[in-house]
Amino acid sequence: MFILLNKIGSWTTSQKIASSFASVIFIGSLLLSLPISQLSTSNATYIDNLFSAVSMVCVTGLFTESIADSYTLFGQIICMLLIQVGGLGLMTLIAYFITQLSKNKIGFRNKLAVQEGINRGDAKDFRTYIGTIMxxxxxxxxxxxxxxxxxxxPVFGFAKGLFISMFLSISAFCNAGFDTMGNSSLIEYAHNPGINLVIAALIILGGIGFSVWFDVTNLFHATAKMKQKPPLMRRLRSLTLHTRLAILMTIGLLVGGTLLFLIFEYTNDASIGTFSFGDKVLASFFHTVTMRTAGFASLDYSTITPISMFMSVVTMFIGGSPGGTAGGMKTTTFAIVFIMIYNEIRGQSNVNLFNHTIPKNVVRQALIIFVALLTTLTVGTSLLLLFNPGTNPLFLLFEAVSALATVGVSANVTASLDTPSLIVDMFLMFAGRIGPITLVDSLIRKNKAVKDIAYTKGSIIIG
Structure with a gap:
């Protein structure tokens, strides 16, 4: 055991992150397969339980057999724990218990793994930071x-109603998209503004990133102590560059996505065409929020127009913000790549934002993440198209990006997939949760003799 712990301690950060998620998935799949977890009427096989465990730990929301039809109360509690562990990350939870509940200090290597897992760039006040997240x-x-x-x-009774509320709250905050009420997600509650807005708020708070919470909270506390309140814009400029960009991108995507979906689906009777205007706006807003990696559905996505589905694919690919429970490319990464391309067209080499120049290594990392995700999506979609030649290609693209961006919505495709297609989905979910680069880095054995060598400059014609 001591040798094993020493070996694990010497692993790279990427290996620790990947193995922590893989371990929880494997243990979760075994727990969900126990007789005590399974309803007597359940049709779930081990592959179904493994798929559910991957989806829960990767906070995605895709399933082949629903929670309500497959699992007992014990099994549903296991599901809830898997979602919570997946949302915060096992390394984060371990760090919390080590730093908060004992006098031991977390090692430097493990601290780096947690920082990588929650997208934090420094280790200042690490113990306080982890505790505040919890x-x-x-x-x-x-x-x-x-x-x-x-x-x-009032609908389900005190005990069951409270459990459903707790499960939904955890699932929404972790951007998981699971529920315990049936196979149709929140379609039954599409006209209920209270449920829709509470779930949407939880999704946004979970997906905007931990560092944004703290930055905004510190601003409020600092403002409250001031006798003379400065103008709002001056106060907002005191927020970090990351926070301002994350908030701006979030608002822009939510407003833009809501308007576009409302326009494209306004007369579509199969989706929101028969709704009142208020319910159309509510459904459009909830759709846009959940497409940013949450996985809940208040509509049947197989009924929306092709342009709405394609725009949803773009929204899912962008995803939420770094350092939270969301998946996807991330809002800040997309913004940097977009500005880089725009500036390149204008003939400007630097990426400037809010009177700041983004370091070139950050721009390079953003571009690498974009290419890595796009490549993974291309391979995953190609395999799904290969295995499912009779299925609508747009539905399969929707399925692939939903898995990779850990969104969890489906155009009623997941349950009909064969085992090879489910394996592709599981790989996409896993890669999307830990990041394709982290996944590859965890599998490649580093050669310490390799050096960053520079030769004389060469020229290649491109374009």
């Missing part, structure tokens, strides 16, 4: 549970 998570999920209970307790 506290905020408990407060936000608890508040969501209480608010949702006002709707579900």
């Amino acid at each position: 506290k905020y998570t408990a407060i936000i999920e608890g508040t969501g549970m209480v608010l949702l209970s006002f709707y579900f307790v």
Whole structure:
């Protein structure tokens, strides 16, 4: 055991992140396969349980057999724990228990793994930072549970209604998209503004990133202590560059996505065409929020127009913000790549944002992430097209990007996939949760003799 722990301690950061998620997935699949977890009427095989475990730990939301039809209360509690561990990351939870509940200090290598897992660039006040993440998570999920209970307790009774509210709150905050009510997600509640807005708020708070919470909270605290309040714009400029960009991108994507979906689906009777105007706006907003890696559905996505589905693919690919529970390319990464391309067209070499120049190594990392995700998506979609020649290609692209961006919505395709296609989906979910670059880095054995060699400059014609 000591030798094993020493070996694990010498692993790279990427290997620790990948193995932590893989370990939880494997253990989760075994727990979900136990007789105590399975309903007597369940049709779930081990592959179904493994697929569910991957989807839960990778906070995706895709399933072949629904939670309500497959698992007992014990099994549903296991599902909830897998979602919570997947949302925060096993390394983060381990770091919390080590730093908060004991006098031991987390090692430098493990600290790097947690920093990588939560997208934090430094180790300042590490113990406080991890503790605050746990506290905020408990407060936000608890508040969501209480608010949702006002709707579900009267319908399902106190115990069951409270459990459904807790499960939904955790699932929404972790951007997982699972529920315990059936096979149709939240379609039954498409006209309920309370449920839709509470779930949407939890999704946004979980997906915007931990560092953004802290930055905004510190701004409020600092402002509250001031006797003379400075103008709002001056206060906002005190936020970090990352926070301002993440908030701006989030607002822009939500507003733009809501308007586009409303326009494209306004007269589509199969989706929102028969809704009242208020319900059309609500459904369009909820659709846009959940497409940014949440996985809940208030509509049947097989009924939306092709242009709406394609725009949803783009939204899913962009995803949420770094350092939270969301997946996808990430808003800030997309913004940097977009600005880089725009500036290149204008003949400007630097990427400038809010009177700041983004370091070239950050721009390079953003471009690498974009290419890595796009390559992974291309390979995954190609395999799904190969294995499912009779299925609508747009539905398969929707399925692939939903898995890779850990969104979890489907155009009613997942349950009909064969085993090879499910393996592709599982790989995409896993790669999307830990990141394609982290996955590849964890599998490649480093050659310490390799050096960053520079030769004389060469010229190649491109374009």
